[in-house]
Amino acid sequence: MKMTFRWYGESDSISLSAIRQIPNMSGVVTAVYRVPVGEVWPREDIARLRELCVQNGLEMEVIESVPVHEDIKLGRETRDRLIANYAENIRRLGEAGVRCVCYNFMPVFDWLRTNLHTEAEDGSNSLSYDHEQLMRLDPHHLSLPGWDESYTRDELQGLLAAYKTVSHEQLFDNLIYFLRGIMPACQEAKIDMAIHPDDPPWDMFGLPRIISTEADIDRLFAALPDPHNGLTFCTGSFGAGRDNDLVRMAGKYAAAGRIPFAHIRQIKWSGELDFAECGHRTEAGSLDIYGIVRALVQNGFAGYVRPDHGRNIWGEDGKPGYGLYDRALGAAYLNGLFEAAEREMEK
Numbered sequence: 001m002k003m004t005f006r007w008y009g010e011s012d013s014i015s016l017s018a019i020r021q022i023p024n025m026s027g028v029v030t031a032v033y034r035v036p037v038g039e040v041w042p043r044e045d046i047a048r049l050r051e052l053c054v055q056n057g058l059e060m061e062v063i064e065s066v067p068v069h070e071d072i073k074l075g076r077e078t079r080d081r082l083i084a085n086y087a088e089n090i091r092r093l094g095e096a097g098v099r100c101v102c103y104n105f106m107p108v109f110d111w112l113r114t115n116l117h118t119e120a121e122d123g124s125n126s127l128s129y130d131h132e133q134l135m136r137l138d139p140h141h142l143s144l145p146g147w148d149e150s151y152t153r154d155e156l157q158g159l160l161a162a163y164k165t166v167s168h169e170q171l172f173d174n175l176i177y178f179l180r181g182i183m184p185a186c187q188e189a190k191i192d193m194a195i196h197p198d199d200p201p202w203d204m205f206g207l208p209r210i211i212s213t214e215a216d217i218d219r220l221f222a223a224l225p226d227p228h229n230g231l232t233f234c235t236g237s238f239g240a241g242r243d244n245d246l247v248r249m250a251g252k253y254a255a256a257g258r259i260p261f262a263h264i265r266q267i268k269w270s271g272e273l274d275f276a277e278c279g280h281r282t283e284a285g286s287l288d289i290y291g292i293v294r295a296l297v298q299n300g301f302a303g304y305v306r307p308d309h310g311r312n313i314w315g316e317d318g319k320p321g322y323g324l325y326d327r328a329l330g331a332a333y334l335n336g337l338f339e340a341a342e343r344e345m346e347k
């Protein structure tokens with residue numbers, strides 16, 4: 001296991017020197033943010049990021065994300081050029097020592113919450129999801145926490161309309177078409193692709209979602225058995241689906257060598273679909289975090305891990321989910337769980 005930390009590049013308020021001081025940090029998970037989706041990342045930008053990491057004693061072996069252009073997901077004619085650009089990014093990242101690329105295939109929104117600052121009893125705050133509140137939103141006048149700056153009203157309406165004719169089957173076929181197109185570059189660059197599951201794992205606003213359950217993942221690996229076709233095992237995303245058995249899934253896909261990357265966070269369920277994010281400990285929420293780590297370790301997991309979304313604590317006003325303090329506590333906790341599970345294995 002290699003412990004890593006997400007870093008939003010030079011504009012992140014959290015410094016690399018602070019990240020380095022978190023126990024057991026091997027490197028960061030980052031991306032080139034200034035290039036529009038679909039374009040090729042300049043080699044200088046990649047080299048600059050890597051150089052900053054190296055100067056701070058950190059590796060840059062994981063990129064999250066190289067975003068997938070909506071035209072690829074929609075299967076539009078322009079996709080071949082965009083897939084060629086994506087493959088070029090993979091080759092350039094491989095040259096810079098990157099070994100894993102996290103991406104997702106969710107139409108339009110790659111995460112959804114209804115509140116980014118839900119206050120807990122102890123005064124901390126975190127992201128939360130209330131299904132009824134979401135359903136009450138008018139899709140034609142959508143205003144969503146964290147998303148209002150990403151699309152203009154017209155862009156969003158155009159995309160929602162374009163997806164009306166895209167079925168789950170078609171979206172899945174478009175995913176396989178995309179992966180087939182980039183696999184030669186992944187083999188050449190020695191990069192594992194790690195698809196991020198749907199967050200949360202169900203359809204939204206009529207947009208299809210296809211990476212939500214164990215059956216979905218089985219279908220993905222059956223359609224494209226290439227070992228570079230892997231999964232980001234995101235506990236919080238899969239875990240919002242009450243039917244997903246995370247301990248089982250973690251063990252199964254780790255044993256198959258399909259988990260190059262794990263996002264580990266805790267959520268607390270309420271009602272049938274609602275949840276709030278909380279501290280990483282098993283006791284704090286609804287997911288068996290220790291059971292998941294143990295299943296990973298016992299099944300030979302050797303990938304990257306990052307503590308996912310933390311709360312805002314100690315007066316920090318961090319980017320929602322991505323402050324320093326609670327993610328650092330999460331990393332420390334996860335280090336302990338991994339050590340315990342590894343010791344148990346040695347016995």
Ligand code: DNO
Pocket residue numbers: 064065102103104110111196321
């Ligand atoms: C949110 C993140 C996502 C994730 C992408 C990966 O906090 O988990 O934005 O980075 O879905 O492609």
